[in-house]
Amino acid sequence: MTSGPKLKHSDMVAGQYEVSGCIAFGGMGWIYLAKDVTLNRYVVLKGLVNSSDPNLAKAAVAERQFLAEVKHANIVGVYTCVSDTRQVDGKTNTQAYTVMEYVGGKTLKSLRTERGPLPVAEVLAYMHPVLIAFGYMHANGLIYNDFKPDNVMLEDGDIKVIDLGGVCRMTQTGRRHLLDRRLRGARAGL
Numbered sequence: 001m002t003s004g005p006k007l008k009h010s011d012m013v014a015g016q017y018e019v020s021g022c023i024a025f026g027g028m029g030w031i032y033l034a035k036d037v038t039l040n041r042y043v044v045l046k047g048l049v050n051s052s053d054p055n056l057a058k059a060a061v062a063e064r065q066f067l068a069e070v071k072h073a074n075i076v077g078v079y080t081c082v083s084d085t086r087q088v089d090g091k092t093n094t095q096a097y098t099v100m101e102y103v104g105g106k107t108l109k110s111l112r113t114e115r116g117p118l119p120v121a122e123v124l125a126y127m128h129p130v131l132i133a134f135g136y137m138h139a140n141g142l143i144y145n146d147f148k149p150d151n152v153m154l155e156d157g158d159i160k161v162i163d164l165g166g167v168c169r170m171t172q173t174g175r176r177h178l179l180d181r182r183l184r185g186a187r188a189g190l
């Protein structure tokens with residue numbers, strides 16, 4: 001069951017982000033458009049963990065802060081991670097959020113839904129910057145882990161990989177995760 005948004009229009013998060021409204025509902029709950037009132041620009045807030053435990057929220061903020069170091073023209077810019085505590089339905093609720101760049105445009109999934117299978121030349125033109133983005137991440141010891149058309153957006157002809165929720169460091173566990181996914185893909189005949 002989809003629970004209602006925890007944030008509403010004009011709520012202030014971390015003293016800096018004024019919520020405009022919801023833009024989507026994803027695996028981590030509602031995704032919000034907000035205005036950074038300090039820097040006067042729009043940002044997107046996305047929940048980090050599905051837990052209202054303040055300690056878990058704090059740990060998630062610390063653990064995912066490295067995403068702000070990822071800087072590439074074809075990857076959504078993560079500005080920071082913050083924790084927000086407020087009263088929701090009479091209960092104190094703490095939620096961690098990723099604060100990221102607002103990407104206009106649409107996902108490759110919605111493009112495909114609208115237009116049907118895309119011409120191969122166009123697909124190659126979209127995949128080239130995606131592979132460059134992955135090359136950048138790998139060079140920086142990171143693995144993306146969640147590649148699919150839903151997680152790539154086209155903004156004014158430019159490609160942006162979004163949804164960095166699955167990005168992990170290339171540790172032994174990271175490599176293991178990658179291998180597991182490759183094996184599952186191979187078994188599924190991908």
Ligand SMILES: Nc1ncnc2c1ncn2[C@@H]1O[C@H](COP(=O)(O)OP(=O)(O)OP(=O)(O)O)[C@@H](O)[C@H]1O
Pocket residue numbers: 023024025026027028029031044046076100101102103104107150151162163164
């Ligand atoms: N930075 C952004 N700028 C604009 N729109 C965004 C941004 N991040 C997410 N969205 C919108 O929210 C949707 C879901 O975002 P995302 O893929 O990050 O979350 P998710 O939890 O994986 O959701 P899903 O389970 O639907 O894939 C995207 O398809 C896109 O429409």
Ligand SMILES: [Mg+2]
Pocket residue numbers: 026150151163
């Ligand atoms: Mg996604």
